[in-house]
Amino acid sequence: MPTKILLQLDGDLQPSVFDAVVAVDAGVEQLFRHGGITPDNVRELVHGAMFTRGPDDLRHTAIFVGGSDASLAEKIYDTVRACFFGPLRVSVMLDPNGANTTAAAAVLAAERHLALDESTAVVFGATGPVGSRVVRLLARAGCAVRVVSRDLGRAERIVEQTQAAVPEAGLSAHAVPPEEALPSVLEGSQFVVAAGAPKVQLLSRQQWQSVSGLQVAIDLNAVPPLGIEGIEVTDKAASRGEVTCYGAIGVGGTKMKIHRAALQTLFTASDRLLDAEEIFAIGQDLK
């Protein structure tokens, strides 16, 4: 059996050690790590991966695209895919800074408690790599989504991008309202996600606990102060009043399982392309 080789392509100068460790834990036997990757310098590396082994053995070579700049990683991912032709291709996974695996884990957590296609979600920090993918996955699941940003224009751009990907999506854009009016954006929703930057509190305890009908709250920020006051970082389906709560570590265990399973899926064929939706589907199969 040919050795399982993973090419780790990272837009950051130093390729992520986190992603490297997960690759080894997922069973990768040879890990080639490359940092400082751009769409302009990636082709030679991809050719090295796709022109070396025969088509029958190419499923033992795969590519992981990561890095802290999600839009750069998306461009690298597009360029990598454009290098392939005919049977000369290898499987590729996109997960910049864990955005796809984290969003998938958050939506899977909510799905355990809610019929998403009958629910309304409010996503704070929706313009970031994680939040924007949470919005997309929820929209695909038929959930109505309120997209919240500090800046209405940024929220509107996420709505437009998501609507282009999921034309049937029910989306609305919202600027973070003044503190006293914050509960209004939550009114009538069943699910809230805080996907804001670390160390930023987005909702106080009083703001979300006063919302009637709220069923699930997920906070992805692991660094105090947490995004949703009153949720513990380790919460995993913890009941707080009427609301089922998850904190970043509570979601993180599922995220790690999804990340490893997605890497393993890469080596089952030479034509797997794993973006948020495919990674979410892998998570659903883990249940």
Ligand SMILES: NC(=O)c1ccc[n+]([C@@H]2O[C@H](COP(=O)([O-])OP(=O)(O)OC[C@H]3O[C@@H](n4cnc5c(N)ncnc54)[C@H](OP(=O)(O)O)[C@@H]3O)[C@@H](O)[C@H]2O)c1
């Ligand atoms: N649990 C896990 O396994 C896991 C894995 C990966 C990431 N995470 C966490 O998930 C969260 C989202 O990650 P990300 O990479 O998408 O985050 P990010 O890009 O750093 O921030 C997300 C959004 O937060 C908003 N924001 C930034 N600074 C803010 C401030 N000072 N006040 C209010 N809002 C602010 C911004 O939206 P606007 O400017 O549009 O308001 C930004 O787009 C982070 O807390 C990250 O640490 C968790």
